[in-house]
Amino acid sequence: MRPVSQVLPPAEATVVQMLAAAAQAAPRGEALVAGERRLDYAGYLAGVAGFARELQALGAQGGRVATLMGNSIDACIAALATLAAGAQQVPLNPLYTAYELAAILEGAEPTVLVADAALAEMAGPVARRAGVAHLIVVGDGARRLDAWRPGETDLPPPPAPDSLALLQYTGGTTGRPKGVELTHGAIAVNVAQREALLPTRRRDRVLCMTPLSHAYAMAMGLFLSLHCAGTLVILPRYQPDEVLAAVARERIGVFLGTPTIFTGLLAHPGFATASWRTVHTCYSGSSALPVVTLERWRDAVGAPVHEGYGQTEAGPVLSFNPVPGPVRPGTVGVPVPLTEIEIVDVETGLQVLPPGACGEIRVRGPQVMRGYRKRPEETAQALRGGWLYTGDIGAFDADGYLSIRDRKKDMVIVGGYNVYPREVEEVLFAHPDVADAAVVGRPDAYRGEALVAHVVPRPGAPPDADALLAHCRERLARYKIPAEWRFSHALPKTAANKTDKNALRRT
Incomplete structure (x- = not known):
């Protein structure tokens, strides 16, 4: 087991308070960029405060607000406004079909669904059948959520750190998606944990093209940019030409990728002539990055790829290859502070194995989920004896670096x-x-x-x-x-x- 290092509690108890702090420190600082739209922190806070009050007026406080949105400024405002309203956000993948959406809405029971205009025709009837009281349509041809002026509306009182903040659905081995319940405190402390290994630069510029409905983009994009009062540059999806252009045009410092993105860009004809001079840090998540890809990227770009490991059930970040290093290819780094990671036998989950031995990864820390919504049996299976059993197979090396070897779960x-x-x-x-x-x-x-x-x-x-x-x-x-x-x-x-x-x- 890697020894547990310590980290001070986050300066702000919730990510909503991180936004408020950034807006106070740099009200005219650029917060969000999406195509031609640009929003400073004063406008960001105004949109969040105004929409949060609107959601409260609709009865969302203490309940849930589902968001079915692609990557956009509106998606960021909707997410933070839901949290500011004291409601639990249910981020939904915009690629879902009506069939998939129905199952989640029926289980989540949201009061409000916020949907992109392009998805409203499909989502509206599904939401009505699921008993969703209010449908708010945003985006092209509909309303924008950055229409409030600074000072028009104050933020509601901040939510309690131990209250529920996110209900993120992840697939289930039974074929039914499971809703992971995370508190405001768990999310905020996970930002501080990640920051301890991967310190950001104040006012950094972060490029995000992975879905903001996914735990990875939320943690390493949306919340990371708030913490450093930086600029989140949002692309609607991964398109190589747009990515290469945005890196140079927007002077990107932090690059969020996945193995698919790194592999695809390395093979793209325009990669060799693209400018990466401002990029100083690259992150990879979601699945293992081949060592050869990591080495080719580092040699070409001049910035290492820091691989990490996490799960939606764990807030989501559990480990990362730290800055300044060393970055160890083929590993997912060391545990973040306040987090214990053990390798145990797969039969009983009780025998702790030594370095070099493969077994199931179990973890505990303040970022771990409260449980699965309305799934007591599956919660009891995942959370046992104070540990989250990840279902992943891994091993520590002699220096405490973790490698993922296989998946116990059929995923x-x-x-x-x-x-x-x-x-x-x-x-x-x-x-x-x-x-x-x-x-x-x-x-x-x-x-x-x-x-x-x-x-x-x-x-x-x-x-x-x-x-x-x-x-x-x-x-x-x-x-x-x-x-x-x-x-x-x-x-x-x-x-x-x-x-x-x-x-x-x-x-």
Whole structure:
């Protein structure tokens, strides 16, 4: 086990107070950039305060506000305003289909849904069926959330640190998404923990093109920029040409990436001539970065990639390769302060293993979730004896650097997104021509992993990948759709008559 280092409590007890402090220190400092739109901290605070009061008037305080939004200035304001209103934010992936959205809204029971105009036609009927009282449509062709003027509205009193702040849904091995409950205090202390290993520069400029509905972009983009009173430069999505242009145009200092992004940019024709002179720090998360990619990036850009490890259930940051280093390729660094990480045997989860031995990673610290919403059995399985059992397999080296070796959970990471095969399998089982199905991951040079669907058609039904593809597209986000289809008369089984996924992975 890596010895636990200490860190002082954050100067601000919530990220809302971090915003207020930044606005007081640098009211005219540039806070958010998205395309042609630019917003200073005075305007950012005004938008958050005004929208927070509006959400309170709608009865959201003490309840939940769901946000279905792409990357934008409005998305940042909606997130912070929800927290400032004393409500729990439920960030939803804008790639969700109506089928996926319905299941989460029914479980989360939000009072308000804030949705991009482009998604409102799909989301509106789903929200009404789920009993959502209010739908607020923002974005192009609708309202903007930065319309309040500074001083028009004061922030509500700050929420208590032990009150709920985020309800972030993550996939489940049962095929049902689970809502992770995080408090204001857990989020704020995780910012301070990350800062202890990766100190930011005051007024830094941070580029974010990963989804702001995802825990990684929220922690390492949205909240990081508030802490340093920096500028968050937002791209709607990863597009290589736009990324390369934005790095130079916006004088980016901190670059947030994933293995897919780093690999894709290195292969892009414009990479060699792009200017990276202002970039001093790069972060990678979501899945393991190949060592060769890390080394090529460092040599080309001149800034190292600091890899880290975390989970939505852990606030989300657990470890990072620290600044100033050393950065150890192939590892996810050392635990953040106030965090204990142990490697234990996979059978009982009780025997602590020595350095070099592989086992399940268990953790404890102030950033860990309170539990899964309305899932007492799954909460009890994940939180045992004061520890969060991650389901990941790892090992410490002699110097206390952690490496991730495998996943105990049946999960595939596609382009940085967690995909639980059971969810895809449930959709396949719902098709009338499918008798049996199993989904596994395979290595993919671009996405990290890709999904392979093994399907047994019902007697008399012909194998039809196009029909199954159309069926999945109606019910699953694009990244959850299998990239490869394999048909057979039967799936391999274990001695316990369970589908042998290890055998499928070897085929």
